[in-house]
Amino acid sequence: MKKLLLTTALVGFAAGAAQADDVPLGIILGFTGPLESITPAMAQAAEMAIAEVNESGNFSLGTVTSVRGDDGCIDSGMAVATAERLVTSDRVLGIVGADCSGVTGAILQNVARPNGVVMVSPSATSPALSTAEDDGLFFRTAPSDARQGQVVSDILVDRGVESIAISYTNNDYGAGLADSIQAAFTAAGGTVTMVASHEDGKADYSAEVGALAAAGGDVLVVAGYVDQGGRGIIRSALDLGAFDTFELVDGMIGDSLLEAMGDEIQGSYGQLPGADNPGTETFQGLAEAAGFDGTSAFAPESYDAAALIMLAMAAAGSTASADYKDHVMDVANAPGEPIYPGELGRALEIIAAGGDVDYVGASAVELIGPGESAGNYRELEIRGDAFETVRFR
């Protein structure tokens, strides 16, 4: 036993050694836990941005490497331990992550702030994070849920929907989103017949759908995850004939939904963060070439999160968080040359030449206020076997 322990320990620690001119970036996502199915694409998107920067040869501060870490999505103890290891042992200079709002808050307070490391979360959308103390270190490429609630309400009102039922995934993301949708839609004169949660990863959702159906409503708003309970709710609602039109929040947009029930949800609609942005398509092309699904939830935001950190480093001419944290907003916003996915090399050139860039990226990044995405949304409708963009909001 003793020998075994000793060898494994020695072996494990040796893994941490890094080279001097490396610029390690941490990718801390929930590789295990409830979001484990969407995190691989998120990590690959971030690593794609890193590879792009390295290949361009225009990043003068060293070779960017990625260090993955598992935050378990809901296990703050594990998340903090992982982040601690990445920051203090692997010496990562910036963090792409975390994914779930709860662990993001924990890492921010317990690791990022104490160690002064920049964190850019691609998917933590809880409104509470807008007001968290962050010493200017925390950014997110995903908009706060408060904004999405307004967008959902606008879409519903424009389509003449008068009453809705809301089913949300029982976590801070779902609950916060349900709150803001309910508030906005009620303020716009609509009726919310029922707001009920669903647990992810449960056996059966007929009870939830039964209750929602009894409450009634023209449209069922599903604020959940596409690979989780959200899909179960839709499946069950269709099977039971309870609802046939759905309004899908960003976590629900994914090709797997169409694959699973494409014919049955024709005419349902939803929204994804994004402006009138050619970058999204470019990104999906790049992703396909790299061998992963670019339409997977929060994959574009992950690419943008990694890109922003590296561009800010280049703009600051330093890899130290304290230096480049103030440049994140600059590279993300106008004025400057718009930058789309695949153009990171060009952006670095412009920066090196002293020019200004306005990073648009895969998800139309526009950072506002406390360093979060402004929240432009693409309204989508399911037509045929694809999500088609109807308009931008």
Place this chain on the structure above:
Amino acid sequence: MIRVENLHKHFGGFHAVDGASLHIAEGSITGLIGPNGAGKTTLFNVIAGVLKPTSGRVTMAGEDITGLEPHELFHKGLLRTFQIAHEFHSMTVRENLMMVPARQAGEGLMSAWFQRRKVALEDEEIRRRADEVLEFLTIDHIADQKAGQISGGQKKLLELGRTMMTDAKIVFLDEVGAGVNRTLLNTIADAIVRLNKERGYTFVVIEHDMDFIDRICNPVICMAEGKVLAEGTLAEIKANEQVIEAYLGTGLKNKVKAEVGHV
């Protein structure tokens, strides 16, 4: 001392004890005999509170004790041993004895935490008593062995020893001699008689070994099919027609059962 009135214990349709009534005199060593399945152990278990009777009444010195929990009966001075030894296997023989005395201060957490001296003094006294008992039972040489590792006969002695650690009034011994060698059985018999004489314990003994019964028990009660068949000296019992038939009858039945086989 103990009076049992019209006691019934049914398991589903099976009437293990079927209207038994008996009286155990204070200061006696009463033997309880009967063929296998006569309901002796069930009767013991009902009296000792392990099983709740279907109907009937048990009194001890005039007080109704029907349906009391075993630990409540213990505090009234009613103790028992088990047919299959129930030692505390991970504890030493001495510890097996030392756990018995009731109301030890050290069994309360507050005292265990904050009154070490008081507890230690008390424990010293208990240990002394335990060692006396071990000596009395001539098993002081195994005091520090784990109880799970001693022989079957020694376990029986240990169980008897546990009853000596408190001021018992009446002790029920269930097949105290089963699986015990001759020498040890004599030691047990001596101990029982001495306890009866010196400390005034009343004993009720279930036993199949008639020599053992003959040596120490008077009176003897014979049970069959859940009822009390006869009471008297062993000689009287042996001469009783009904008893002979009961032993023979069930014996035959058992034989028949064994041959037909169990489906």
Place this chain on the structure above:
Amino acid sequence: MTLRHASYFLLMAVLLVLVGVLQSWSVAMGLLNMCLISAILALGVNIQWGYAGLFSVGTMGFVALGGLAVVLTSMPPVHEAWSAGGLGVLGGLAIGVLAIIAAVQVHRRMAKGWARLAVQAVVVIGGFFLYRAVLDPAVDAIEGTNTAVAGYLGGAGMPVILSWVVGGLLAAGAAWVIGKVSLGLRSDYLAIATLGISETIVAIMKNEDWLSRGVRNVNGLPRPVPYEVNLQNNPDFVAWAQSFGFDAVEGSSIFVKACYAVIFVVVLALIMWLSERAWNSPWGRMMRAIRDNETAAKAMGKDVKKRHLQVFILGSAVCGIAGAMLVTLDGLLTPATYQPLRFTFLIWVMVIVGGSGNNWGAVLGGFLIWFLWIEVEPIGIWAITNLTAAMPEDSGLRAHLLDSAAHVRLLTMGIILLLVLRFAPRGLIPER
């Protein structure tokens, strides 16, 4: 404790120091803190399982209640919410409790039969609807107040350390109720019942937003130790840290963790001292007897039911304390964190591997298993990277293996548990 057992602890210390040298001292200190909490948790489970043989797998629920206690004790009260529906909630809860008491009284006072059942049903069902009628509007009112940051009643605004005691008491109270109901059950049934009840506790914390914001989490819990940022801005501290050769950032991070470690060690030592004293007293002797043979212990005058309840409450209280410490360390309460795999089964692995029935064993198990839980992932990634190095870059299998590396953790825990059960069934430090 023999020399061999002491050497295990020495080895554990060496491992942590190695982490400090090879990874970083911050990681090592962070690990140490979680190891300390895990050790306390393992002690709690050991009290229930090791002392009394109670197969309760409801640990998660008590840990969660400890976490809840931190919010209830240390957060400032939300006056707006109290005036909106505070009285209604208190009234509703009072009605609920009264209905249960009334039902129990009916059970005791009335003779068995259909009449009693009917009266009980009326009391329970009527009480339930009355409870909902009073509680629901109050809850709606509270949850309507400023949902983004409040929407709950808040806490008592007391010092956070106090919440550890409250956490213990809260868990103990819950354990009393649960124990009364379920301790009579057979071992396997007890396991499932406690598993279900602990899930229910977590479900309540997730869904009763007025209590602790439900899944919206409570952020910014107060700390018993200084904030790193404040230390970094304090020139005296920076100078002091530099005298040890640390820069301000690293120094503050290590200092804060060391503060936590000191407090945790004190708590662990206190609980350990009490446990050891109890276990080595007549109380412990009685508990061992009960665990070895319940029937005989009863016949020897021990009130087994009462003692089981006592030990169940004690163990749960210890878990509650650890739960409160954990949330204090995290600085936030996230009810979704509470998963049985992590907060019940992992703790059981700690106790079994360490050695049930031995307090030192439980502590060692807590340290070792938490250490592996965290360090197995980097080791796994390293191992798979090396194993697959020979494969071509674009090999699908290689990519698949690398993506799956994080799952090595559960696999390892299972294998360790199986190996220990088979080859050292009494754990690394067995009971004497």
Place this chain on the structure above:
Amino acid sequence: MDFLNALVLLGNFVLIPAISYGSQLALGALGITLIYGILRFSHFAHGDVMAFGTMAVILVTWWLQGMGVSIDPLPTALLALPVGIAVAAGLLLGTDRTIYRFYRKVKAPPIVVVMASLGVMFVVNGLVRFIIGPDDQNFADGARFLFTVRDFKEATGLDEGLGLRWSQLITIVVTLAVMSGLFWFLNRTRTGKSMRAFSDNEDLALLSGINPERVVAVTWLIVAVLVTVAGTLYGLDKSFKPFTYFQLLLPMFAAAILGGMGNPLGAVAGAYIIALSEVGVTYAFRKFFQYLLPESMEPSGLMQLLSTDYKFAVSFVLLVFVLLFRPTGLFKGQSI
């Protein structure tokens, strides 16, 4: 008419979902109860073994689909079932050989074996994720609906509709077939009878010449059939995801205990009770009563007893209550 509408409403939203969910639970609970009856321990790895068997079915299904094999309108997965069962049986017999048999030999207390099954749970849990990954896997094909809610409404002219899926029909039919097969096996065959004898009284059974290792092996084989069928049906009806299968452990155990551990009939009854109460107690009965009651008495609220948040808590409260009043479960436990 209103009465019919109310009935159809209840059927669509409560009865049919509860019956198909209950059937899937019943197969799982049967496995748990069999293991408890014969091997005398609670098999905590049950949910994960179920995921393992289903995983094998999925992999074979994909291969078959790739080869162009199809039995439309039935799902291809039914063809892959035997392979999945074989794989699950291999896993179960393998774990028995390497792990459980040792504890049987040394006559370890049941609780130790439960711990060991906890270890197996961890390992299998990791293995499944390692092999097929943690994601949702889609392997259902063939027709989805026997008739939809809309079809039903058009055909009957009622306001409310009733839908029935192929997967639900298959679930119910297969469950009935497997259950009657099992009961036939236990009651009519020599091996089945010896299993019941073994469960009733181990010592007596050993005396009468029953080979315990054979009984144990047959038990594991049956369990392999049960879990793989249950897992596949569940996956076809809803979806396959390792985490979900782990979560199924609790309701399956609740069902087995509710019915009385070791009693197969009880496990089946328990499963349906759990499924019905989960769906029924949390159902909002407003519409139902709107059909039945005169307009003046129509309820204004949702008529929902308990929020769906506490859905699974229903089964536990039920479980605890039953255990308090009937500690052996609804049917007397511990006999096959």
